[in-house]
Amino acid sequence: MFNNKNKKNTDKKEYDEEMIMVQFIKSNEKKFIKCFFYEKVSDLIRRYRIKAEDNENANFFFSTRLLNPSLTVFESGLLNNSPIYVNTLSNISGGYCPINFTDVSKNKTKEIYFSKNAPSYRGVTKGINICGICKCKMCKACKKEVVVPIKKKKINLIKERDELFCPECESIIIPKTVCFYMCKFKIYGKKIKNGKEQYFENEPDEASNENSAKYFDPELNGEIMVSELIFEVLKYL
Numbered sequence: 001m002f003n004n005k006n007k008k009n010t011d012k013k014e015y016d017e018e019m020i021m022v023q024f025i026k027s028n029e030k031k032f033i034k035c036f037f038y039e040k041v042s043d044l045i046r047r048y049r050i051k052a053e054d055n056e057n058a059n060f061f062f063s064t065r066l067l068n069p070s071l072t073v074f075e076s077g078l079l080n081n082s083p084i085y086v087n088t089l090s091n092i093s094g095g096y097c098p099i100n101f102t103d104v105s106k107n108k109t110k111e112i113y114f115s116k117n118a119p120s121y122r123g124v125t126k127g128i129n130i131c132g133i134c135k136c137k138m139c140k141a142c143k144k145e146v147v148v149p150i151k152k153k154k155i156n157l158i159k160e161r162d163e164l165f166c167p168e169c170e171s172i173i174i175p176k177t178v179c180f181y182m183c184k185f186k187i188y189g190k191k192i193k194n195g196k197e198q199y200f201e202n203e204p205d206e207a208s209n210e211n212s213a214k215y216f217d218p219e220l221n222g223e224i225m226v227s228e229l230i231f232e233v234l235k236y237l
């Protein structure tokens, strides 16, 4: 068997010459940095710092994970338009990027009743259901709130948020809030206030109405940054 080295080299050349653009996101500001797949992440960070005139100590996250500066763009899984989150908070436990989520520590819920006319992407299961936004432009639920039923008793949201898929199109959703159905449940975690992590733990609560789910309304509770968020079913009803 022969290995066509010429062919391989040509392919590699084309691939190496392909340029992509990644976006560095800090608070609400975005900076676009052009790069090649073979470049080191540390070079991108250096260029970002120059462009943003930002010398603050920061952690750089892609998706939920901390970027390793010594890996290449390709090895890190970065693609065109991939978002890199710049986070200046130090000592974040767990090493995952904090996210904005409904401030469930305020514990304000409302009953959402079931309807035969509800779309299929808003199906609720017994226990935990994560509600989020589907950003896929091809999806009929695009920019709408979809519901991801969680079929286990406990979820660590920050760690597992990459595994929450739109029930309609299966792309990753942006989690926003939670609802519970026919269970006794508990919520705890760490929210970030004035740049510091603050542990919170809600009293156990119950969603025991057969015809409705208990929904943590973003409008009632507001939004906050969380670095840890655990939803746990204590008992199914």
Ligand SMILES: [Zn+2]
Residues within 6 Å of the ligand: 134, 135, 136, 139, 140, 141, 142, 166, 167, 168, 169, 170, 171
């Ligand atoms: Zn979708």
